[in-house]
Amino acid sequence: MDDHFMRRAVELASRGQGTTSPNPVVGCVITSAEGAVVGEGFHAVAGGPHAEVGALDQAGELARGGTAYVTLEPCDHHGRTGPCSEALLKAGVERVVVAVPDPNPVAAGGLRRLRDHGVTVETGVLRAEAERGNAHWLTYTRKQRPFVTWKFAATLDGRSAASDGTSQWITSPEARADVHRLRGQHDAIMAGVGTVLADDPHLTVRPQTARPVRVVVDSAGRTPPDAKVLDGAAPTLLAVGVDVPFENSVRIPRGPHGLDLPALLTELHHRQIVSVFLEGGPTLAGSFLRAGLVDRVVAYLAPAFLGSGKPALGDAGVETIGGIHRWEFEDVVPVGPDLRITARPAPPKEN
Numbered sequence: 001m002d003d004h005f006m007r008r009a010v011e012l013a014s015r016g017q018g019t020t021s022p023n024p025v026v027g028c029v030i031t032s033a034e035g036a037v038v039g040e041g042f043h044a045v046a047g048g049p050h051a052e053v054g055a056l057d058q059a060g061e062l063a064r065g066g067t068a069y070v071t072l073e074p075c076d077h078h079g080r081t082g083p084c085s086e087a088l089l090k091a092g093v094e095r096v097v098v099a100v101p102d103p104n105p106v107a108a109g110g111l112r113r114l115r116d117h118g119v120t121v122e123t124g125v126l127r128a129e130a131e132r133g134n135a136h137w138l139t140y141t142r143k144q145r146p147f148v149t150w151k152f153a154a155t156l157d158g159r160s161a162a163s164d165g166t167s168q169w170i171t172s173p174e175a176r177a178d179v180h181r182l183r184g185q186h187d188a189i190m191a192g193v194g195t196v197l198a199d200d201p202h203l204t205v206r207p208q209t210a211r212p213v214r215v216v217v218d219s220a221g222r223t224p225p226d227a228k229v230l231d232g233a234a235p236t237l238l239a240v241g242v243d244v245p246f247e248n249s250v251r252i253p254r255g256p257h258g259l260d261l262p263a264l265l266t267e268l269h270h271r272q273i274v275s276v277f278l279e280g281g282p283t284l285a286g287s288f289l290r291a292g293l294v295d296r297v298v299a300y301l302a303p304a305f306l307g308s309g310k311p312a313l314g315d316a317g318v319e320t321i322g323g324i325h326r327w328e329f330e331d332v333v334p335v336g337p338d339l340r341i342t343a344r345p346a347p348p349k350e351n
């Protein structure tokens with residue numbers, strides 16, 4: 001039964017997807033002493049009530065003697081709201097089941113406090129599912145850098161543009177709409193200056209349900225003043241080399257291949273950017289992959305062939321087959337006539 005109620009809590013948590021940044025998505029289910037669901041809640045927006053609070057409100061007196069299922073360890077701090085550990089104690093909950101311990105040192109400790117007060121505590125229930133739903137925030141908190149999703153659209157033979165550079169509409173309108181939906185779930189949309197010069201993309205969410213910041217990686221400051229990314233539709237940040245005078249920009253030291261990407265991501269972390277949607281081009285994607293800074297790949301593949309032209313991925317630092325970037329598929333979904341393939345780095349092999 002624990003799995004069943006936790007699955008529901010993970011589902012509730014996902015309703016906050018895209019609106020809680022820089023906070024996590026969290027879901028909570030309360031069952032009564034008899035085992036009936038008496039309260040449900042999720043975290044909807046940073047600064048708003050935590051998931052546990054909404055669920056406890058709904059449950060009222062029926063929470064007494066019951067169980068709370070929470071996708072993330074309840075907080076134990078006086079932040080923008082009071083500690084959920086105390087709220088659970090006050091409501092008389094006797095058992096607390098958690099999927100993922102809280103990696104945020106400021107807020108963690110709820111489980112210990114609950115245990116110290118005689119509450120039965122369990123962790124790790126449906127952990128993988130809950131981790132996946134909260135992947136952006138967990139990576140942001142554990143690694144002190146945003147979660148990076150690299151997206152590309154290509155033909156089945158992995159080409160993103162024809163040899164004359166034309167690239168529009170390789171994938172279907174359905175796939176493009178799906179890209180906009182995913183953009184809206186990230187805090188930043190990133191592209192290299194090569195893509196800006198070649199395609200002049202807008203990098204906004206349409207319809208405008210969110211306004212992720214547009215980040216252009218432009219070490220030499222080559223973004224033209226009339227580029228679409230510099231219109232007022234969403235905020236834009238140009239990441240330039242330390243020696244480049246450019247307004248509205250952030251100066252980043254150089255690394256072995258263009259700008260120092262860990263330094264760039266640290267800078268974005270300072271700005272509370274939890275997630276980055278990396279959209280090109282092949283050179284920047286190669287640098288990110290080489291640096292081990294891609295957490296998820298979303299590939300839209302059209303049933304079409306080009307045979308020549310720009311590859312989806314440039315040099316990623318692989319010189320021999322032993323250096324291959326080995327990933328694993330997460331899921332494959334048809335989107336209109338195309339396929340959307342999601343993959344993540346394979347876990348290190350245990351010997």
Ligand code: AOF
Binds near residue numbers: 047
């Ligand atoms: C949430 N929502 O449902 C839970 C959270 O900014 P504050 O004061 O609201 O605290 C945020 C921290 O609280 C967050 O980083 C996480 O560690 C913990 N739990 N946060 O935003 C919730 N349960």
Ligand code: ZN
Binds near residue numbers: 050052074082084
């Ligand atoms: Zn809380």
